Structures are given as structure tokens and as C-alpha cells.
Amino acid sequence: MPARPTPTVAPSPDGLPVPRRYWAIVSIGLGITLAVLDGAIANVALPSIAQDLQASEAASIWIVNAYQIAIVVALLPLASLGEIVGYRRVSQAGLAVFTLASLACALSDSILTLSLARVLQGFGAAGIMSVNGALVRFTYPQRLLGRAVGINAVIVSMAAAAGPTIASAVLSLGEWRWLFALNIPLGVLAVSMAGFTLPQNPLQKRRLNLVGAALSAAAFGFVITGMQALAHGEASILGFGLTGLGLAAGVLLVRHERPSKTPLIPLDLLARPMFALSVATSIISFTAQMMAFVSLPFFLQGSLGLSAVETGLLMTPWPLATMFAAPLAGWLSDRYSAGILGAIGLSLFACGLMGLSFLDGDSSKFDIIWRMALCGAGFGFFQSPNNRALLSEAPRERAGAAGGALGTARVLGQSMGAVVVAFLLSAAPVSGVRHGFELAAVAALFGAVMSGSRIRRRTAEPEKEVEAV
Incomplete structure (x- = not known):
């Protein structure tokens, strides 16, 4: 793709001025909310979609798979494209594609057309997610980056927590098509806001590889x-x-x-020990998180005999605790080492996961709730400082590549967690779920050790602030 000239309007040297900064974070939050919500609500609607379109349950799973695969395929290329044409343009284009694809989803008349529309929607979501971290970095000044990452984490947690509830409410009032139709007015608003609120970034004079x-x-x-x-x-x-x-x-x-000096896979950034450790710790943490998320419904409904409604309500303390822990950890990460904060968070996460493995038929609702809350608080306390360390370790001109690596680490970790639990369930249908919690706890503890190793490295090699462009 031909290189674009550097914009005549220079980007803010260190974040956007107030109040534009606040409007920008609202715009960024609206975009990432749409992408996260759409991944969460589709799971709830699968039975209704399969019945209405006369498709098998196995075929309906592709509605979810098509979206996720499209995202992971496009994340890194679109992050690289953002360095060439601008993060704002990639985000705005992603929002436009996502909105049009939502209309196509709502009008689909077969499982094939819906799956194809979900692929297109996944590409749009990838455009939003690939530059999300880079836009946050250029919106807030370096000294407040941790706070900004914490706010972003809260938005993602709120969207993930609200997804099943919103889907259930919509399905109780109308058919599944409304789940996608509701994206259209929100998408139009997000596209409009992105044009005048999102920050600009220096463009690189190169072609997309x-x-x-x-x-x-x-x-x-x-x-x-x-x-x-x-x-x-x-x-x-x-x-x-x-x-x-x-x-x-x-x-x-x-x-x-x-x-290449600016590789699509950020090999130049992975050569930095702090960046590589942050990416590896992120993969491990999301692996542990997904192992728990996949195991919980089977455990609560199968082993403890709870209903689907009870399961949904008892899982809610997890994202709620993340919502409170993430901004606190983000604020602290502007002052303290991400290594120590991440180690504390993942240690708490591991304790919560191990506590879940001790639940049995005699456990009370409170026993489940506090363990869920501990898991969510620990994960939130890790995520914001780790994301801040990852984004701030990369030079500002490589913020897009750093954001792409962050998204890719999340998807890879979640995929590996789902595979591990699937193997455990096939090998031991009854005890496999409990072993899933135990393995997730071990993974979280290993991640805590990796995070802690950044403390020694930071002491030996103090981080140098990247000069503002």
C-alpha cells in the first residue's frame, strides 16, 4: 500500500489537551465496547439463532468461531497499517466495517450468510482492537498512562459483564436479529466521534508488507x-x-x-526483555483466565447442581471486582513497578483459582462469591500495570505494533486455555473441571514469578522514558 504523507496537523507531543482528552477516551471506549459486547452476546444467542435458521448446534458454533478467527488473522496487519496511514483512520474504518457488517448480520437468512457477515464483522472489530492501545497511549500523557490503561480495562470489563445480561434482555423482548441491529446507531455515533476526537500519530513512510x-x-x-x-x-x-x-x-x-526494521511480528520489540516478559505474562494470564471461564459453567451446573441463571449471577462478581481493581492498579502503576503489582495481582488470582477447586456440594453461595471476586480482583490488579508496561516499553512510533501484540497475546492465551480444558474434559469428564482450576492456578503462579522477574531487571536497568515525538 502506498505510503501516506505526514499530516500537516502535528499530533500532541504528550497526549491530548483537556477536554478533548476526555472526549477521545469516550470515543475509544465506545468502539472497544462494541467489539467486546458483540463477542459476548453471540454466545447467549446461539440456541435461538440455530433454531430460527434451522441449523445444527455444531454449525451454529461457527458464528462465534468466524468472528474470533477473523480478529486474530487481521490484528497484526492492521496494527502495522495504523503506523502507515494513522491509528485514527484504521479505527474509524474498522468501526464503519463493523457497523455495516452488523446490518448484514441482522438481515442474514441462513447460517452461511450470517457466518460470512460475522467474518466481516470480525475484520471490523480487529480494526478497532488493533489500534486501541496505541490510541490510548497518544491520548494521555506518559505520566498518566497507567490511569488511562486502567480506565480502558474497566470499560472492557463492564462490556464483558454486561454482554450476557443485555443479550438475555433483548432476547426476552424480541428476536436475535435485534442484538446486531442495536450496533448500527451506536456504530454510526462511534464513527462520527472518531473523526474529530481521536489523536493523530506520526506516519511512517513505508508500504504495508x-x-x-x-x-x-x-x-x-x-x-x-x-x-x-x-x-x-x-x-x-x-x-x-x-x-x-x-x-x-x-x-x-x-x-x-x-x-525488517519495522517487522509485522514485533521482533524488534520482543528483543527488549521487559516487552517480551510482559507479552509472555499476558499470554499465561489469559490462558489461566480462559481455563477458569470455560470450566466454571460445567462445574457450577454439573458438579454443584446450580441452574443457568444462578451460574450467570454467581459469575458476575468476577468482572465486577475487575472493574474496581483495574483502575486502582492503573493509578498505582504510574508510581510503582509493574513487576511487583503484577506479581501481587497474579498471586491473588492464583489463590482465588485454587479456592474454586475446593468448592463442593456443601459450599454456600457466599463461598462461591468471594472466590469469584478474588479471581477478578487479582486479574484486574495484574492487567492494568502489565498493559502499561508493555505499551510504554515500545517507542511511540511503534505503539501500533505494541497494541497489536497485546491483542494477539490475549487471543492466543484464551485459545490455549479453551484447548486445555477441552482435553481435560475428554480425559476425565467429572474431575477434569476441578483439575482445570488447579492447572489455571499453577499457570497464574508461574505468571506471578515471571512478572516478579521484571522487578530485578528494572532495578538493574531503570526504564528510560521515551522522549515525546
Whole structure:
């Protein structure tokens, strides 16, 4: 893609001035809310969609899979594109595609057309997510970056917590098509706001690496598809074959990108120990989180005999606790080491996960609630400081690549967590769920150790603030 000239209006040297800063974070929050909500509400609507479109349950799962695969395939290429044409343009285009795709979803008359519309919607969501972290960094000054990341984490947690409730309310009043139709007016508002509120960034005079983008799409697409095939109990040959193809494409991608000064896969950033540790810790934490999320419904309904409504209500303390912990941790991360804050958060997370494994039929509702809240608080206390460390470690001109790496780490971790639980359930349907909590706790503790290792490194090599562009 041809390089665009540097914009005539220079971006703010260190964040946006007030009150534009507040309008920008509202615009960023609205966009990420749409992307997160749409991933959460689709799960609740699957039975209604399958019945209305006369599709099997197995076929209806592709409504969720198509969205997730499209996101992971497009994340890194769109993050790189943001460095070339501007994060604001990529976000605005992503919102426009997402809104049009939502209309296509609402008008779909078959499982095939709906799945294709969800692919398009996933590409739009990838445009929003790929530059989300970079836009946050250019919106707030460096000294307040932790606070900004905390606010962003609260918005994501609120959207994730509200998704099932909103979906249930809409489905009780109308058909599933309204779940997608509601995105249209919100999407139009978000596109309009993005045009005059979001910050500009310096543009890089280079072309988008199309070969690298294709290899990246093949690597992540095949790996995620293969892992999901294994997770859903499909043919092992298919699952392992797709995963192998993805790994092979990944090797070719690394070889292709290694000579580049601005690689699609941020090899230049991964060479920085603090950045690499932050990415690795993020993958591990999201693996543990997804193992717990997938295990909980089976455990609460199967082992403890609770209803679906009770399960939903008892899982709510998790995101609610994250909502309170994330901004506090973000505020603290502007003053204290992300290594120590992350280690504390993941240690609390591990204690909550291990506590869940001790629940039995005699456990009270309060026993479940405080363990859920401890998990959510621990995860929120880790996430904001870790995201701040990851974003601030990258030079400002590579903020897009850092944000893309952040999103990719989340999706990879969630996919691996789902696969681990699927294997546990197939090997031991009764005790496998409890083992899922135990393994998740071990993973969280390992992540705490990795996070703590950044304390020693930061003491030995104090972080140098990146000069404002």
C-alpha cells in the first residue's frame, strides 16, 4: 500500500489537551465496547439463532468461531497499517466495517450468510482492537498512562459483564436479529466521534508488507482454527494438521520479517526483555483466565447442581471486582513497578483459582462469591500495570505494533486455555473441571514469578522514558 504523507496537523507531543482528552477516551471506549459486547452476546444467542435458521448446534458454533478467527488473522496487519496511514483512520474504518457488517448480520437468512457477515464483522472489530492501545497511549500523557490503561480495562470489563445480561434482555423482548441491529446507531455515533476526537500519530513512510501480512494471517489463522477444532472434539488429524500448518507459516514469517526494521511480528520489540516478559505474562494470564471461564459453567451446573441463571449471577462478581481493581492498579502503576503489582495481582488470582477447586456440594453461595471476586480482583490488579508496561516499553512510533501484540497475546492465551480444558474434559469428564482450576492456578503462579522477574531487571536497568515525538 502506498505510503501516506505526514499530516500537516502535528499530533500532541504528550497526549491530548483537556477536554478533548476526555472526549477521545469516550470515543475509544465506545468502539472497544462494541467489539467486546458483540463477542459476548453471540454466545447467549446461539440456541435461538440455530433454531430460527434451522441449523445444527455444531454449525451454529461457527458464528462465534468466524468472528474470533477473523480478529486474530487481521490484528497484526492492521496494527502495522495504523503506523502507515494513522491509528485514527484504521479505527474509524474498522468501526464503519463493523457497523455495516452488523446490518448484514441482522438481515442474514441462513447460517452461511450470517457466518460470512460475522467474518466481516470480525475484520471490523480487529480494526478497532488493533489500534486501541496505541490510541490510548497518544491520548494521555506518559505520566498518566497507567490511569488511562486502567480506565480502558474497566470499560472492557463492564462490556464483558454486561454482554450476557443485555443479550438475555433483548432476547426476552424480541428476536436475535435485534442484538446486531442495536450496533448500527451506536456504530454510526462511534464513527462520527472518531473523526474529530481521536489523536493523530506520526506516519511512517513505508508500504504495508503484504507477504508478511499473508504469512501472519496463515500462521495465526491455522493455529487458532486447529486449536479450536481440537477444543470442539473434531478430528484430531484435522486439528493437529491445521496447527502444524500454522506453525510452519509462523517459522516462514519470522524468517521473512527478521531483516525488517519495522517487522509485522514485533521482533524488534520482543528483543527488549521487559516487552517480551510482559507479552509472555499476558499470554499465561489469559490462558489461566480462559481455563477458569470455560470450566466454571460445567462445574457450577454439573458438579454443584446450580441452574443457568444462578451460574450467570454467581459469575458476575468476577468482572465486577475487575472493574474496581483495574483502575486502582492503573493509578498505582504510574508510581510503582509493574513487576511487583503484577506479581501481587497474579498471586491473588492464583489463590482465588485454587479456592474454586475446593468448592463442593456443601459450599454456600457466599463461598462461591468471594472466590469469584478474588479471581477478578487479582486479574484486574495484574492487567492494568502489565498493559502499561508493555505499551510504554515500545517507542511511540511503534505503539501500533505494541497494541497489536497485546491483542494477539490475549487471543492466543484464551485459545490455549479453551484447548486445555477441552482435553481435560475428554480425559476425565467429572474431575477434569476441578483439575482445570488447579492447572489455571499453577499457570497464574508461574505468571506471578515471571512478572516478579521484571522487578530485578528494572532495578538493574531503570526504564528510560521515551522522549515525546
